[in-house]
Amino acid sequence: MKTICTSCIIIVVSTSLTAQNLSVNAPNNNTPAIEIWDGTPNEVFYMTVTDLGDLTFSANNINNELFRLTDDNGFLGLGTNNPSAQLQVHTSGNNGIHLQGDNTGDVRYSLNNFNGAHYFFDDMSEAGNLGIESANEMKFNVGGPNTVMRLINSSSNQANADGPVNIGSSLSLPHLSLDDNGVQAKGSNPSTFANLFLNFWGGDVSIGQGIFYADRSTSRAAVGTTTPDAKLEVKFVGNDGILINGNNTGDARLSIENGGGTHYIFDDDDDGHALDIESANDIVFNVNGPTERVRLIDSDNSSSTADGPVNFGALNGAHLTFDLNEVQSKGNSPSSFNNFYINHWGGDVSIGNDVIFMDRSTRRVGIDEDSPGVKFQVGSIGDGSTAEANAWNTFSDRRYKKELMPLSNTLDNITELTGYYYYHAQGDDHSRQIGVIAQELELVYPELVNTNDIGYKSVDYGKMTAILLEAVKELKAELNDLKKECHALKAQLEVESN
Numbered sequence: 001m002k003t004i005c006t007s008c009i010i011i012v013v014s015t016s017l018t019a020q021n022l023s024v025n026a027p028n029n030n031t032p033a034i035e036i037w038d039g040t041p042n043e044v045f046y047m048t049v050t051d052l053g054d055l056t057f058s059a060n061n062i063n064n065e066l067f068r069l070t071d072d073n074g075f076l077g078l079g080t081n082n083p084s085a086q087l088q089v090h091t092s093g094n095n096g097i098h099l100q101g102d103n104t105g106d107v108r109y110s111l112n113n114f115n116g117a118h119y120f121f122d123d124m125s126e127a128g129n130l131g132i133e134s135a136n137e138m139k140f141n142v143g144g145p146n147t148v149m150r151l152i153n154s155s156s157n158q159a160n161a162d163g164p165v166n167i168g169s170s171l172s173l174p175h176l177s178l179d180d181n182g183v184q185a186k187g188s189n190p191s192t193f194a195n196l197f198l199n200f201w202g203g204d205v206s207i208g209q210g211i212f213y214a215d216r217s218t219s220r221a222a223v224g225t226t227t228p229d230a231k232l233e234v235k236f237v238g239n240d241g242i243l244i245n246g247n248n249t250g251d252a253r254l255s256i257e258n259g260g261g262t263h264y265i266f267d268d269d270d271d272g273h274a275l276d277i278e279s280a281n282d283i284v285f286n287v288n289g290p291t292e293r294v295r296l297i298d299s300d301n302s303s304s305t306a307d308g309p310v311n312f313g314a315l316n317g318a319h320l321t322f323d324l325n326e327v328q329s330k331g332n333s334p335s336s337f338n339n340f341y342i343n344h345w346g347g348d349v350s351i352g353n354d355v356i357f358m359d360r361s362t363r364r365v366g367i368d369e370d371s372p373g374v375k376f377q378v379g380s381i382g383d384g385s386t387a388e389a390n391a392w393n394t395f396s397d398r399r400y401k402k403e404l405m406p407l408s409n410t411l412d413n414i415t416e417l418t419g420y421y422y423y424h425a426q427g428d429d430h431s432r433q434i435g436v437i438a439q440e441l442e443l444v445y446p447e448l449v450n451t452n453d454i455g456y457k458s459v460d461y462g463k464m465t466a467i468l469l470e471a472v473k474e475l476k477a478e479l480n481d482l483k484k485e486c487h488a489l490k491a492q493l494e495v496e497s498n
Contacts, residue, residue: 045057045058045059046058046059050068053071053072054068054069054070054071054081055068055069055071056068056069056081065081066078066079067079068080068081068083070083074086075087075088076088077089077090078090079091079092137150137151137152138150138151139151148167148168149165149166149167150165150166150167150168150171151165151166152165152166165177165178165179166178166186171188171189172188172189173188174186174187174188174194174195175194176196183196184196185197198214199214199216202216203216204216204217204226206226210224210225210226211223211224213225213226213228215227215228219231220232220233221233222234222235223235224236224240282295282296282297283295283296284296292313292314292315293312293313294310294311294312295310295311295315296309296310297309297310297311309322309323310322310323315332316332317332318330318331318332318338320340327340328340329341343360346360347360348360348361350370354366354368354369354370355367355368357369357370357372359371359372363375364376364377365377366378367379367385367387368380368385373452373453373454373456374450374452374458379427380426380427381452381456382424382425382426382427382456383424383426383427383428383429384424384427384428384429384431384433385427385429386429394462406470407466407467407470408470409474410467410468410470410471410474411471411474411475411478413444413445413467413471414444414467414468414471416443416444417436417440417441417444418436418437418440419434419435419436420434420435420436420437421433421434422434422435435459435461436459438457438458438459439457441459442457445464445467447463448460448461448463448464448467
């Protein structure tokens with residue numbers, strides 16, 4: 001017996017030495033060829049040759065096999081008695097392969113093939129937990145030879161891919177290319193592109209933590225919300241919104257088309273308009289359903305039943321039509337007309353910067369006056385504004401009147417009045433005027449004087465006609481009396497003279 005080590009006990013069943021070689025034979029395949037034991041219970045190691053000629057190494061129990069070296073192909077198996085590769089490691093539970101280095105370098109595992117290509121798996125101190133290095137491209141295959149992922153060496157002249165990471169079965173088929181911060185779907189070569197599908201077979205898609213969201217169950221897309229209520233919903237808060245921004249060489253343009261070829265273009269046109277909406281047909285705006293609210297008419301559209309370029313309201317009902325400088329209220333056809341209401345439900349009305357002003361609260365109208373003091377006022381108080389007409393009639397039907405009483409003492413009353421020449425104290429009319437003083441007239445005939453809301457007085461000169469009429473009649477009666485007296489005196493003188 002030959003001593004191999006001072007701390008080992010070798011039990012040799014049968015041995016023979018030939019040319020410095022140690023030959024160990026077991027009586028049968030169930031008996032260990034070599035048994036190593038240091039005297040400690042349950043710390044025995046066995047080397048055994050199996051029926052197939054494989055060499056096994058066991059610990060504590062001959063059936064507790066640690067690794068096996070096959071006889072027919074030289075495969076080494078750890079944790080398996082049937083290795084199918086040059087080295088096969090089979091682990092269970094949380095066991096595995098552990099490589100540990102020291103503080104002077106990285107833990108490294110190197111693979112080399114016969115062509116010189118090599119791959120390193122190491123704990124790279126400048127990167128992360130695991131680094132995989134290769135002088136060529138690196139392919140990852142699953143379930144066969146088909147490439148699932150390819151990592152490209154950008155300095156390799158043989159790399160025909162266009163990104164450092166490519167995912168797909170082959171570079172000659174559609175695949176994903178990941179390069180820096182870009183993801184692209186490529187075709188059969190780097191210069192061709194393919195469609196890019198996200199979550200094609202199921203599930204919603206969220207980009208940027210819900211900045212863009214695609215709901216697969218409803219086939220709806222959204223920006224700013226994960227619960228779109230329409231085919232496309234954009235939800236924003238504050239001053240956010242939708243911005244379509246072009247460049248200096250063209251307009252910012254948004255085009256909407258339907259299946260029938262009708263299209264609408266929204267753009268910031270170069271003619272200085274803030275927004276242009278272009279359409280080959282009429283443009284109809286609806287609110288809360290199919291009811292038509294506004295229609296912009298294509299003047300070349302011979303089928304259009306509207307009679308103006310802009311119509312507010314349904315064409316088959318009462319609507320407004322705007323044509324050049326004209327506004328009309330129409331009925332259910334272009335040839336019929338309807339009532340025209342301005343601010344019907346509330347608020348004052350100003351036309352032409354108060355050229356005409358209608359005060360809804362007092363129901364008064366002012367011409368060039370935004371605070372009319374009477375039912376109808378022309379100009380401001382005392383500015384000399386004039387109004388002309390071929391006729392101005394005042395209601396005077398007997399049926400409108402009651403308790404009629406003839407005027408009396410009109411001649412005496414008017415003698416208490418004074419007529420004046422005067423000039424307007426304000427306004428642009430500087431011509432000399434004729435009139436009376438309202439305060440003086442009010443003392444005699446208060447019925448002819450009106451005091452407005454702010455205390456200014458006006459005179460109804462038209463009513464003075466009735467006073468003057470009765471005054472003339474009184475004067476006529478006095479004149480008749482004088483004539484009678486004259487005739488009587490004349491007759492008496494003639495009698496006396498005879």
